Amino acid sequence: MGSFNDIRADAQLVSEFTPHQVRAAVDYYEEMDEKYKKVGGVSYVTGNSLGGGLTNAVAVQNPGVTAVTLNPSPLPEHMIEPGQPYDNITNYCSDFDVLTKSLDAGGYGHQIPGKRYNINNGIPGIDQAITNHTGYRNTKDGIQYYTIGEKGKPGYGRIYIDADSHIVTSIWTGIPLYGGYSERIDIDKEKHDPFSVIS
Structure with missing residues (x-):
């Protein structure tokens, strides 16, 4: 949520003005894509907040680039083509x-192009506004949770806010799962039983 310039740019992104960033x-x-062209160029970009908006700006103008964002700022409306699915863009948005x-x-959600998935991370409260937005708690010891309640009493526990801990992935492929239809896996126990005797 950084500097005044970032905040000013975030505000400009809901207008018709295209910020310098x-x-x-x-x-x-x-x-960078030209610089690394010999090794395939740059095919993935990512960002959070204003960085997420900038990531999406790159991906909108370069459909061959895969973009992943966390709680991105919007793009100016004139940069997004109505009806374009922008399948190369995935946005994760935290509940809090x-x-x-x-x-x-404010009705500006349509100015975030691509697919959007809500993730259940963070906790309510103004004191947690920054960590809810970044998806991580910035601590020296790396502890990424809030302790709630009193030890030994009902309600005691930890709320983990790491955003990536709330993106469910396939144990086989590591690819994020978003629900919906999936192929049924046919397991042939006789053919694949590691305990069967091979003759």
Whole structure:
């Protein structure tokens, strides 16, 4: 949630104005993609908050790039083509993120292109606004949870806020699971039983 310039850019992103950071991000991507062209270029980009908005700006203009964001800021409406699915973009939005809630309440959610998945991380409260937004608690010892209640009494426990801990993945492929239809796995026990005797 950083500097005043980031906050000002976030506000500009809901207007028709294209902030300097958006143009600079696209230019930087093109520069790095060209620099690493011999090894396949840059095919993945990611970001959080304003960085998420900048990530999406790059991916909107470069459909071959895969983008993943956490609680991204919106893009100026004129940058997004209506009806375009932007399948190369995946956005994770935290349940208690103040930016996501504000965009949805203000009717700006459509200015986040691509697929959106809500993840159940963070905890309510103004004191946790920053950690809910970034998806991580910034502590020196790396502990990423809040302790609630009193030890030995009902209600005592930990609330883990790491955003990546709340993205369910397949144990076989590591690919995120979002619900919906999946192929049935046919397990032939006789053919694949590790305890069967091979003759």
